[in-house]
Amino acid sequence: xxxxxxxxxxxxxxxxxxxxxxxxxxxxxxxxxxxxxxxxxxxxxxxxxxxxxxxxxxxxxxxxxxxxxxxxxxxxxxxxxxxxxxxxxxxxxxxxxxxxxxxxxxxxxxxxxxxxxxxxxxxxxxxxxxxxxxxxxxxxxxxxxxxxxxxxxxxxxxxxxxxxxxxxxxxxxxxxxxxxxxxxxxxxxxxxxxxxxxxxxxxxxxxxxxxxxxxxxxxxxxxxxxxxxxxxxxxxxxxxxxxxxxxxxxxxxxxxxxxxxxxxxxxxxxxxxxxxxxxxxxxxxxxxxxxxxx
Amino acid sequence: xxxxxxxxxxxxxxxxxxxxxxxxxxxxxxxxxxxxxxxxxxxxxxxxxxxxxxxxxxxxxxxxxxxxxxxxxxxxxxxxxxxxxxxxxxxxxxxxxxxxxxxxxxxxxxxxxxxxxxxxxxxxxxxxxxxxxxxxxxxxxxxxxxxxxxxxxxxxxxxxxxxxxxxxxxxxxxxxxxxxxxxxxxxxxxxxxxxxxxxxxxxxxxxxxxxxxxxxxxxxxxxxxxxxxxxxxxxxxxxxxxxxxxxxxxxxxxxxxxxxxxxxxxxxxxxxxxxxxxxxxxxxxxxxxxxxxxxxxxxxxxxxxxxxxxxxxxxxxxxxxxxxxxxxxxxxxxxxxxxxxxxxxxxxxxxxxxxxxxxxxxxxxxxxxxxxxxxxxxxxxxxxxxxxxxxxxxxxxxxxxxxxxxxxxxxxxxxxxxxxxxxxxxxxxxxxxxxxxxxxxxxxxxxxxx
Numbered sequence: 177x178x179x180x181x182x183x184x185x186x187x188x189x190x191x192x193x194x195x196x197x198x199x200x201x202x203x204x205x206x207x208x209x210x211x212x213x214x215x216x217x218x219x220x221x222x223x224x225x226x227x228x229x230x231x232x233x234x235x236x237x238x239x240x241x242x243x244x245x246x247x248x249x250x251x252x253x254x255x256x257x258x259x260x261x262x263x264x265x266x267x268x269x270x271x272x273x274x275x276x277x278x279x280x281x282x283x284x285x286x287x288x289x290x291x292x293x294x295x296x297x298x299x300x301x302x303x304x305x306x307x308x309x310x311x312x313x314x315x316x317x318x319x320x321x322x323x324x325x326x327x328x329x330x331x332x333x334x335x336x337x338x339x340x341x342x343x344x345x346x347x348x349x350x351x352x353x354x355x356x357x358x359x360x361x362x363x364x365x366x367x368x369x370x371x372x373x374x375x376x377x378x379x380x381x382x383x384x385x386x387x388x389x390x391x392x393x394x395x396x397x398x399x400x401x402x403x404x405x406x407x408x409x410x411x412x413x414x415x416x417x418x419x420x421x422x423x424x425x426x427x428x429x430x431x432x433x434x435x436x437x438x439x440x441x442x443x444x445x446x447x448x449x450x451x452x453x454x455x456x457x458x459x460x461x462x463x464x465x466x467x468x469x470x
Numbered sequence: 471x472x473x474x475x476x477x478x479x480x481x482x483x484x485x486x487x488x489x490x491x492x493x494x495x496x497x498x499x500x501x502x503x504x505x506x507x508x509x510x511x512x513x514x515x516x517x518x519x520x521x522x523x524x525x526x527x528x529x530x531x532x533x534x535x536x537x538x539x540x541x542x543x544x545x546x547x548x549x550x551x552x553x554x555x556x557x558x559x560x561x562x563x564x565x566x567x568x569x570x571x572x573x574x575x576x577x578x579x580x581x582x583x584x585x586x587x588x589x590x591x592x593x594x595x596x597x598x599x600x601x602x603x604x605x606x607x608x609x610x611x612x613x614x615x616x617x618x619x620x621x622x623x624x625x626x627x628x629x630x631x632x633x634x635x636x637x638x639x640x641x642x643x644x645x646x647x648x649x650x651x652x653x654x655x656x657x658x659x660x661x662x663x664x665x666x667x668x669x670x671x672x673x674x675x676x677x678x679x680x681x682x683x684x685x686x687x688x689x690x691x692x693x694x695x696x697x698x699x700x701x702x703x704x705x706x707x708x709x710x711x712x713x714x715x716x717x718x719x720x721x722x723x724x725x726x727x728x729x730x731x732x733x734x735x736x737x738x739x740x741x742x743x744x745x746x747x748x749x750x751x752x753x754x755x756x757x758x759x760x761x762x763x764x765x766x767x768x769x770x771x772x773x774x775x776x777x778x779x780x781x782x783x784x785x786x787x788x789x790x791x792x793x794x795x796x797x798x799x800x801x802x803x804x805x806x807x808x809x810x811x812x813x814x815x816x817x818x819x820x821x822x823x824x825x826x827x828x829x830x831x832x833x834x835x836x837x838x839x840x841x842x843x844x845x846x847x848x849x850x851x852x853x854x855x856x857x858x859x860x861x862x863x864x865x866x867x868x869x870x871x872x873x874x875x876x877x878x879x880x881x882x883x884x885x886x887x888x889x890x891x892x893x894x895x896x897x898x899x900x901x902x903x904x905x906x907x908x909x910x911x912x913x914x915x916x917x918x919x920x
Contacts, residue, residue: 218913222572223551227915236909242902302726309728326727327887413726416664417883433544435873436568437909 214442221436233443250424258397260341265348273356290346294407301339329420355389387467498530501796502556506542514819529799562784564871585801593826597854601865604920611785613825617748619670625762627741636766647719660723660731660740665879670744677863689867693911697903700896747850748821767853779853869910874903
């Protein structure tokens with residue numbers, strides 16, 4: 177007779193899962209459900225009542241040119257900041273992995289930026305990039321008016337991209353370095369003995385072997401660039417000038433909490449959620465094919 | 471088991487009896503007051519709360535700063551929805567329409583009457599009272615910290631161009647800025663064009679020139695009011711500002727760029743700014759050693775029959791759903807704030823102006839305005855009382871006005887960055903602002919402003 181340790185009834189299994197399910201329900205499904213409900217009604221901010229309006233909130237948002245501008249600004253921000261943060265982190269991690277002089281110091285120092293809260297970091301970059309008093313004042317001395325994030329939307333967008341990328345370089349660096357160090361040394365040494373140079377080894381051995389990490393970071397970076405950009409935008413540009421940096425997540429905040437348009441903000445967050453889901457599905461469907469898991 | 475049970479029961483009984491005994495032993499009735507000031511100003515409010523608590527034994531106010539005006543209103547709404555609202559809350563001027571439709575307040579005049587306090591509402595400066603009163607003149611909230619916009623000008627710089635007086639018209643300002651530029655000043659005038667400056671650039675300008683911001687008497691007569699700043703004198707004003715900016719007479723100064731306009735003026739970098747009388751103290755404390763400066767009423771275009779400027783700041787609302795004891799305390803607190811002596815304390819320690827005539831007279835009798843650091847602040851009262859408030863200069867009663875101000879900042883930035891023309895920018899401001907107003911109206915179907 178076979179003896180196995182199993183749960184005789186499925187209820188016990190469910191009981192074990194209940195605490196976790198409760199947590200997820202309380203902190204995710206319930207608020208998300210509430211957001212869906214709010215997005216289909218017009219909520220009075222003080223809770224005096226609401227009116228069912230169906231999809232009117234979505235219709236009015238999607239017919240608003242400012243909202244489409246906000247979507248394109250978010251996509252530009254996501255693409256450039258993810259690209260910057262990943263490429264820089266990849267290069268830094270590859271160099272640190274080569275054990276050049278001082279690499280142990282870099283390993284520690286390069287992780288720090290991720291530990292800094294977004295608003296604090298934004299405050300620092302606001303000083304650094306201030307056109308009259310910061311480092312960029314030097315640029316303006318040679319080319320007056322070249323750097324003006326107060327009125328020039330491109331400069332303002334560049335500022336928040338730099339600040340965000342700086343933070344995520346630290347995050348990406350940890351993962352890349354770990355991935356590089358997981359590659360067996362023997363592979364690289366064998367290639368070196370066969371006469372492959374540093375670049376060749378990177379291209380043919382290291383890079384293919386860390387594609388799972390690259391894919392993971394791509395998904396995380398894009399998702400975070402839609403959400404974690406809030407603190408930076410709020411402190412550095414407040415969405416300006418002329419809406420140039422009014423990213424989706426910031427627009428949700430300003431419409432909802434400053435304008436008390438809770439319903440419109442709820443509808444916008446549903447759209448943001450759908451957009452991130454679609455982007456993530458896209459990444460898994462089309463990019464993951466090229467990833468080789470060991 | 472039974473021992474534990476009995477023990478617990480005894481403990482619980484003890485706790486109940488303790489809590490039942492405590493309030494009876496004449497402890498003061500506590501109530502909450504949330505406000506939106508921070509830094510120096512928050513310390514002044516805290517001192518005022520302490521003074522109130524020490525002035526009598528029956529009530530104790532617990533004052534909590536929420537950081538800023540926006541956060542105060544946000545937090546109050548969240549607390550109200552959860553049934554944990556404070557008894558008294560400070561709400562900024564433009565939140566008035568939102569508050570009036572909230573159904574979440576207890577009218578201030580009714581509260582005072584019920585608790586036996588006689589308040590002479592005629593004593594409030596009309597420009598201040600009308601901003602917060604209903605269309606029928608009832609006071610739903612108590613004016614608290616009040617200010618208005620003034621022009622700050624550098625006497626030394628103007629002296630170099632041979633002028634000893636502040637410009638009175640915008641035409642003069644144009645000529646003076648040119649003269650200052652020719653006298654070698656890099657920054658004759660500083661402005662900023664974010665949402666915050668809607669106040670001095672659009673709202674104050676429109677009031678002084680008796681120009682409407684919106685139809686229906688700036689929204690006092692109905693929720694179906696719509697903006698009309700794209701066809702008033704305001705268009706001319708923005709055109710002039712833009713022209714002066716292009717000619718290098720005006721520089722944009724903001725904190726994001728390294729120096730805000732108050733700092734730029736106090737350091738002597740810029741010679742003319744438009745800002746709140748509330749900054750009078752800051753300029754005095756932080757100014758360049760020996761710099762001579764003064765304040766004047768905001769200029770008006772030549773040939774304008776000048777009207778009163780608008781009050782800025784906040785008022786105190788009493789929220790519904792609190793206990794009788796808390797309302798008694800709130801009434802005593804409001805009565806304390808209304809006292810002329812508190813007005814003197816408040817205005818001395820902040821840049822805000824007294825809100826009542828008796829407060830103003832009391833301060834004048836104490837020679838407040840003759841002394842050096844405070845001299846000049848009486849100009850704010852002159853500006854506020856330049857005329858009886860008209861239907862248009864009573865104030866602005868538009869829903870979600872914070873968002874309209876944000877839209878103002880956005881469009882001004884687009885105009886100054888040469889993305890759109892002045893008329894296009896203001897047309898967009900009206901179009902987007904109207905969408906905000908329409909949405910507010912839809913949120914409150916069938917309701918009217920009191």
